[in-house]
Amino acid sequence: MNLQGKKVCVFGAKKSGMSAAALLLKVRACPFIYDENDKLKPEKFQVITGEFPKKLLSEIELVVLSPGVPTDLPVVEKLRDAGIPIWGEVExxxxxxxxxxxxxxxxxxxxxxxxxxxxxxxxxxxxxxxxxxxxxxxxxxxxxxxxxxxxxxxxxxxxxxxxxxxxxxxxxxxxxxxxxxxxxxxxxxxxxxxxxxxxxxxxxxxxxxxxxxxxxxxxxxxxxxxxxxxxxxxxxxxxxxxxxxxxxxxxxxxxxxxxxxxxxxxxxxxxxxxxxxxxxxxxxxxxxxxxxxxxxxxFKGVEHRIEYVTEKNHVTYYNDSKGTNPDAAIKGIQAMNRPTLLIGGGFDKESSYDSWIRAFNGKVKYLVLIGQTKEKIAQAARAGSFPADNIILCENLEEAVSRCAALALPGDAVLLSPACASWGQFDSYEQRGDKFKEYVRNL
Missing domain, CATH: 3.40.1190.10 (Mur-like, catalytic domain)
Known part of the structure; x- marks a missing residue:
């Protein structure tokens, strides 16, 4: 498809959307950014926010969706019903x-x-x-x-x-x-x-x-x-x-x-x-x-995946912020070879946490929970016979790190392996992992 001179709507104003718009400029298309978040401020590209303008439906020849935009949003359905081709940024x-x-x-x-x-x-x-x-x-x-x-x-x-x-x-x-x-x-x-x-x-x-x-x-x-x-x-x-x-x-x-x-x-x-x-x-x-x-x-592995952070007061800290679902977080627990204080919780992706809790297998001393899912996980842990007195609910990650540091004994490990996405409290799992490392080093 020759896009030279064609008006293209890039849906989503974060990193992938901006990168897609930059590529469209290189192939001589005429991109603009659309995002429902009306707090965004235009920078390099024209940015349209709020409700999608109906008059643009007859002008757009292609829509490029950022990965974070659900394909079943009403506005996306409206664009599709108008007969406009919809590509993802990898397409x-x-x-x-x-x-x-x-x-x-x-x-x-x-x-x-x-x-x-x-x-x-x-x-x-x-x-x-x-x-x-x-x-x-x-x-x-x-x-x-x-x-x-x-x-x-x-x-x-x-x-x-x-x-x-x-x-x-x-x-x-x-x-x-x-x-x-x-x-x-x-x-x-x-x-x-x-x-x-x-x-x-x-x-x-x-x-x-x-x-x-x-x-x-x-x-x-x-x-x-x-x-x-x-x-x-x-x-x-x-x-x-x-x-x-x-x-x-x-x-x-x-x-x-x-x-x-x-x-x-x-x-x-x-x-x-x-x-x-x-x-x-x-x-x-x-x-x-x-x-x-x-x-x-x-090869030494990747950041945020069962990553050694430091040892303080003979307690070892590991960052597994990449454990964004229960199955991934199971791998984090399985890698621990000592009593562990586990920090979990975050954005609710409607996952079941039963298999994750079963995988604790006696290794987890305390389950310290944050985010949108903390009550849901706590309920699943209690139903799975995890000691209720050893479940701690915190307002944020900084508090969770502080509580773990106070409870941990020499020879223990503190593991951030949330089994949940980071959204709600953080922009990404990378940001969550970086903040964890910052809080640990500041203890």
Whole structure:
């Protein structure tokens, strides 16, 4: 679609929206920003706020939705009913980008897998971009891509809702567990949206899937791209798997060691699965095993994911702000090897917290709760036989850190692993994690 001179509405005025508008200028479109928040002040672009002006419906030739904008908002339905094409910002970036695209989605593990794959590709191919839900909008680099570049993208379910031609050479779905029910409403819809990542792939492409996820195992039997499974529980006849502490790859015939997990700097079964996913994706486009092995052994993980902060008064503090849903937060608890004071709670994504609470398994001494979900989680914890006297409700994160510091004994750990999104009290999980580290260091 030639957008030169076309009036384009970018819906959403945050980072991804501004980046999309900047790309539209580069392709000589005429973008403006629309946001329902009437407190926004125009800066670089024309910004329209409040109720959408009806007169613009006949003038707009394209709408670009930011990921945070639900596709079922009444104003979005109005734009759709007017016959205006609606793209997401990753669709916009894909249409005006170049080179090889490698895309990662899944409920948990996306950021670590994407970051590690980006490091592998940079080590092998210097002209590599790492973008998407990881923090750098895909639209920011699309104009810089060339036929020889490689782009590694973390793609959320919100971004997949609005694709149409988006077509990665290599895709991966790390796992699918309940998340974002407030947005997708049903698990069936959430699964459908996640699986869209492979919808435009062909038999010349690859899709990496978790064999131990029953939904994904079945999905792999129905799709066009060549499927490579990974497994942390069994030896596969073909694929990448964990075998007695060694990550192995078998192409159907020969078996090769990718890495001895004892030589990795990142710990935990979930991280071994992230290594398998990234390694399999790199192997699909011909990255030598020696390059993969060298990179994964150096990789130290990502910020806000079971991140060591400091030790104070013989109490160790960990930042797992990236644990934005119960399944991700379970991984945080499983990584703790000492009595733990757990800080949880935040924005309500309509998740169930029962499995998270069962995973405490005697490790959690105190459950310190904040945010919109604190009462809901406290109720679930009491129903799950967690001692009511050890549940503490706080007004904010700073108070929670202070209460934990007062209660913790030498040898304990304090873990921020909220099992909830950050919205309401923070703009992002990164901001929440940064504030946690600030409060801890100021103790």
């Amino acid at each position: 916009l970036a894909y249409r005006f980008g170049s080179g090889i695209l490698m895309a990662v989605t899944g409920t948990n593990g996306k950021t670590t897998t994407t970051t590690l794959l980006g490091e592998i590709m940079k080590n092998y191919h210097p002209e590599t971009f790492v973008v998407g839900n990881i923090g750098i909008p895909y639209t920011k680099v699309a104009a810089e891509e060339t036929r020889n570049s490689v782009t590694v993208a973390e793609i959320s379910s919100f971004q997949l809702e609005t694709i149409s031609t988006f077509h990665p050479k290599v895709s991966a779905i790390t796992n699918i567990t309940e998340d974002h029910m407030n947005r997708h409403h049903t698990m069936e819809e959430y699964i459908r949206v996640k699986e869209l990542i492979a919808s435009n792939q062909t038999s010349d492409d690859y899709c990496i899937l978790n064999y131990e996820d029953e939904v994904l195992r079945k999905f792999g039997e129905t799709i066009k791209p060549r499927v490579i499974y990974f497994s942390s529980e069994r030896v596969l006849k073909s694929g990448i798997y964990l075998d007695q502490g060694h990550i192995m790859y078998r192409d159907g015939q020969a078996e090769q060691e990718v890495v001895d997990t004892a030589k990795l700097k990142i710990l935990g079964l979930h991280n071994y699965e992230n290594v398998m996913t990234a390694a399999a994706m790199a192997l699909c486009i011909g990255v030598p095993l020696s390059c993969i092995k060298e990179t994964v052994k150096k």
